[in-house]
Amino acid sequence: MDSIETVIFTYFLSISFILILCLSSYIRYLNMLKNCQEDLDD
């Protein structure tokens, strides 16, 4: 439990949380941008 693998697992889990949020924020923004552009084209 106090091994280096546990530390690496913790770092991996932490960066995964952050990267998932990065990706979801970006996708959410892109979808909104696409909707807005479609609205403007109409």
Added chain:
Amino acid sequence: MYKYVAKYFLINRVYKFCGATAFPSFLIGLVAFIFSAYFAIYILPADIEQNEIYRILFIHVPSAILSELIYIFLAVNGFIFLVWRTKIAAIFLNAAISIGLVYTAIVLMSGSIWGKPTWGTYWVWDARITSTFILLIQYIGLVALRSSFNSRQTADQILSIVAIIGAVNIPIIKFSVNWWNTLHQNASITTSGSAIDSEMLIALPMMLVSLLFMSFHIFARNIQYEILNRTGKTAMMREIING
């Protein structure tokens, strides 16, 4: 003073700034994170008492700092929105909530993993951990509140009020280890010096900066989303999208 500051926070200026800086910020943050994590895990020496597991400190502490700073940021923006009715403050408030939520989750998760070998348990209801858990609940509450109102103006007002009231928890988290007997240790870095060896200490600001850059990417994309969401089919949106 207010007019001087406000001219830099015009909606279309902020949108363009976020668009220009989001991706470079993410790249810098990711590279800095990989470098900091490698430094913290493989370069720094093991601790004499906690051996390898102390290395969790370099993700746990920066996440804790950010989770609290982001909440203060929410409260300040909530106050600005309530007092001056500045739309951009409400946008900043909405854009930062999810980031604070993730950092608080990371603090509790990394603290639990660290607690098992050092304290013999994943979780204990001591003052520091409980107050941080309450912070997580506050963030979840803000996320839930954000989408609970039909009127955006009402949602922004309620969010601002809740963010300001909730800020009372931040000094409680900070001083909980001094006010109560806790299993959680006291602050290692104080104004009178650091209990962490200077060789080990350098990884902390490195990790903090890398997380700040990555957080800015999320913040910038959330701001852009909020701006588009709020402008509707207006001339301003045409101006924003077409540059």
